[in-house]
Amino acid sequence: MQTLPKSQLLRFVEEAFQLAKRAVARYSSKFSKHRYTLHQHIVLPCLKVRKDTTYRTLLDELIEMPRVRNAISMTKIPAPSTLCKAFDRLDMAVWRVLLNLSVSLLPTNGVVGIDASGFDRSHASKHYTKRTKLTVQQLKVTFSIDTRANAILDLHVTTTRKHDTQIAPSLINCNAGKVGVLLGDKGYDDQQIRAMARESAVRPLIKHHEFSSLQKAWNARLDTGLYDQLSQSETVNSRLKRKYGVFVRSRC
Incomplete structure (x- = not known):
């Protein structure tokens, strides 16, 4: 079976995931439940903005995106409220670091x-x-x-x-x-x-x-x-x- 080329959306997710891994630790605390990583909590809001959609719609579409899920090592689909709470917990300093790292690619x-x-x-x-x-x-x-x-x-x-x-x-x-x-x-x-x-x-x-x-x-x-x-x-x-x-x- 012919391997399909990477879409722009997949390349965006991969680059955002690599930047997130450079910006923050894998988990926010040693007491974390380790269900989802900080890297995933950063990439999914970025993907939401990229697609100009809601968390609920994004997570529904994510079910049919196995290559995107594989790119961020996600085996479970979180609830919309999980992403909302995770976004609120992320400090502005994290987004500034990501902004600086993304600029270095240009x-x-x-x-x-x-x-x-x-x-x-x-x-x-x-x-x-x-x-x-x-x-x-x-x-x-x-x-x-x-x-x-x-x-x-x-x-x-x-x-x-x-x-x-x-x-x-x-x-x-x-x-x-x-x-x-x-x-x-x-x-x-x-x-x-x-x-x-x-x-x-x-x-x-x-x-x-x-x-x-x-x-x-x-x-x-x-x-x-x-x-x-x-x-x-x-x-x-x-x-x-x-x-x-x-x-x-x-x-x-």
Whole structure:
């Protein structure tokens, strides 16, 4: 019988499984029941997002995916609630490690654009928010994106009205080794950001607010060939919203 080639879905699962094995231990604790591994608990949510489906539907389809189950060494199908609870227990640091490891697989060039975008949370239950007297605020998400691979290097999420110049320093510090050129619009026009970037051996290409003829001259001397690559950040933001929507929701 002819061996079928690997599908894109199978290759995705295999790569995610290898990254998970590099990021975390096999089990979360020595007291674990050892029914499922942390690696499986990481790969299945990734597969859920990849297929843009629910846990319940994913697990139903997984019954008919023997090659995918073999790729992650899964002999039993967990309940949807098991994956929901496992996802809640995973620390954000784990996902940051996975993000960093996945970026290392891509052909990046060190030219990084920083840009912010808003995500709504309007699909929260109005009945629940009214009873609990909660105020649901919009999320402000700031991405640092490599312009060659269109890869997200890092992100910052907040519900406050924090200014862009207050968010950028943390993204620069966390990714100094991956950034050679930092691109930013006038929202990141701040001398402290420029000084911090230069201290980290990063070349800042950030537009100035044009309050004087000198600032207009500085903008005129910007390397437009590099600066125009900032549009890649807006492209990634747009693609994310087209694929996953402009709002954040919880769906199991």
